[in-house]
Amino acid sequence: DTWASEYGxxxxxxxxxxxxxxxxxxDNTGAASKDPNHHSVGGEWSVETVRYQNPLSKMFLQACKQxxxxxxxxxxxxxxxxEGSGRFPVSQRGGKRVHAATAFLAPxxxxxxxxxxxxxxxxxxxxxxxxxxxxxxxxxxxxxxxVVRLAPGGEVLLTAGAIHSPHILMLSGIGPEKMLKEHxxxxxxxxxxxxxxxxxxxxxxxxxxCKDKHSGISVTSKIKVPHTTLPHPAPVLEWLLQKxxxxxxxxxxxxxxxxxxxxxxxxxxxxxxxxxxxxxAVTADGMGSFTxxxxxxxxxxxxxxxxxxxxxxxxxxxxxxxxNPEEK
Numbered sequence: 001d002t003w004a005s006e007y008g009x010x011x012x013x014x015x016x017x018x019x020x021x022x023x024x025x026x027d028n029t030g031a032a033s034k035d036p037n038h039h040s041v042g043g044e045w046s047v048e049t050v051r052y053q054n055p056l057s058k059m060f061l062q063a064c065k066q067x068x069x070x071x072x073x074x075x076x077x078x079x080x081x082x083e084g085s086g087r088f089p090v091s092q093r094g095g096k097r098v099h100a101a102t103a104f105l106a107p108x109x110x111x112x113x114x115x116x117x118x119x120x121x122x123x124x125x126x127x128x129x130x131x132x133x134x135x136x137x138x139x140x141x142x143x144x145x146x147v148v149r150l151a152p153g154g155e156v157l158l159t160a161g162a163i164h165s166p167h168i169l170m171l172s173g174i175g176p177e178k179m180l181k182e183h184x185x186x187x188x189x190x191x192x193x194x195x196x197x198x199x200x201x202x203x204x205x206x207x208x209x210c211k212d213k214h215s216g217i218s219v220t221s222k223i224k225v226p227h228t229t230l231p232h233p234a235p236v237l238e239w240l241l242q243k244x245x246x247x248x249x250x251x252x253x254x255x256x257x258x259x260x261x262x263x264x265x266x267x268x269x270x271x272x273x274x275x276x277x278x279x280x281a282v283t284a285d286g287m288g289s290f291t292x293x294x295x296x297x298x299x300x301x302x303x304x305x306x307x308x309x310x311x312x313x314x315x316x317x318x319x320x321x322x323x324n325p326e327e328k
Contacts, residue, residue, distance in 0.1 A: 007197070014078060024103075029089050031074050038077045044103040046093035050253040051244040053087075054219050054278035056303045057254040061085055064256060075257060082270050085256030095243030124164075125325045126172040127156055129188050163328075166195040166318045171325055183323040198316040201273075207281035207304035218301040220279045220293050222246045229297055251290050252277050252306065263311065271311040277304040 004013035022040040025032075028048045032039035064085035065071065072084030091098040108116045119141055128136040128147065134156040136149035150156065158165050169175055173188030175195060180187050210217060216226075223235050223246050238245035257270035264271075280302025281289045287306075293299045321327040 018078075026093075028093075031077070031089070035074065035077050035079060038074075038079065044107070045091065046098050046103075047089045048092045048095075049087055050090050050092070050250065051095045051248045052246050054222075054246070054249070055217055056219075056278040057087075057276060060254055060276045060278075060303070061087075069256065069258065072256065081268075082257045083259055085274075086254070088250075088253050088255055088275075090250050090253055092248065095239065095248045123325055124160070124168055127158065127168065129172060129174075132189060162198060162200075163318055167320070167325075167328070169194050170320050171323065179320055183320050185320075185323050195318040196315075198318055199312055199314075200316070201308050201310050201312060203285065203306050203308040205281055205284055205286040205304060205306045207286070208302050209280055210301040210303070215301055218279045218299075218303070219246045219249055219251075220289075220299050221301055224294070224299070227298060229294060231294075249278075251279070251287055254278075257310070267311070269311060271309065273308040273310045275306040275308065277306065279304060 001013045003009040004011070004016070018038065022038075022043075024043040024045045025040050026043045026046045027039045027041050028046055031047075032041050061071075070081075070084035072082070072086040074080075075082055075086065075088065105116070105118060108114045109118065119139075121141065123140040125138040125140065125145065127134050128138060128149070134150070136147060137156060138145065138147050140146070158168060160168055166175070169191075170180060171185065173180060173186050174191055176192045177187055177190040216222070223232055224230065225232050235245045235247050239247040252275035255273065255275040258272045258274065259268070259270050260272050262271060263269070275286070277286055277289070279289055279293070280300045281304040282292050282296065282299070283289050285306070286304050289304075
């Protein structure tokens with residue numbers, strides 16, 4: 001509830017957003033039957049347990065149990081502590097990835113009554129404001145600048161993320177007055193908070209290589225032909241025919257949340273998330289390994305731990321480089 005209680009974001013407390021999450025969720029893990037207060041079925045967004053479990057991932061859960069950490073079969077229930085280790089639910093339906101385009105855009109595009117048009121490869125220049133009210137958007141598409149204006153009762157939804165949302169606001173004349181004037185942008189509204197209080201979760205990756213006797217155990221070894229960069233046909237066929245196997249894995253589908261000694265004394269929230277990868281990392285972020293390893297012949301077997309500080313105390317900001325939308 002800190003968004004509402006500490007930062008004044010009214011309407012963004014847990015009880016406010018939970019009904020929206022439940023409206024769109026289609027739980028296929030069994031959590032909805034166990035905890036209908038925090039999960040539901042029938043929505044557009046399918047949630048499943050990964051239809052594959054690497055031996056190293058099983059060993060990770062066993063090691064957590066031996067270390068005394070509790071088991072957690074639902075990290076998204078407000079009815080209990082988040083602390084513990086377990087399997088992360090994933091956005092999949094029948095072993096196939098679910099994302100915003102498949103869950104929401106595709107059905108809307110097929111419905112002629114909704115009259116949805118999707119433009120890709122576009123650059124938003126600014127929100128058009130008349131008398132401090134959003135009336136449209138100026139954007140570049142196909143090497144041309146376009147202006148679209150709202151029909152009566154329409155609205156502009158700015159959902160460009162933690163970096164680009166404040167960027168677009170400032171380009172539109174909404175933000176710190178001094179900064180906007182420095183870049184020659186006409187001031188619409190002086191809002192010093194735009195771009196401020198940026199928060200991110202820093203992560204550190206530690207990776208280990210398995211001994212030779214465990215050769216072939218990592219998920220990366222199971223989806224490639226040995227001594228080549230070619231994909232192994234067996235897991236490909238398994239996924240095509242059954243939608244199971246290592247190709248269903250998101251990479252870090254096991255892990256946990258933990259309360260460390262570094263957490264604030266008055267906080268009961270977990271301050272560390274650990275994501276386990278049944279693969280030897282070759283990139284600092286860990287997950288990038290799953291796009292890089294395919295170019296490596298005889299990628300070594302191993303496993304990795306990505307530790308994420310989920311309650312960071314540091315704060316940053318987004319500021320303008322210039323009035324040019326293409327300069328980030």
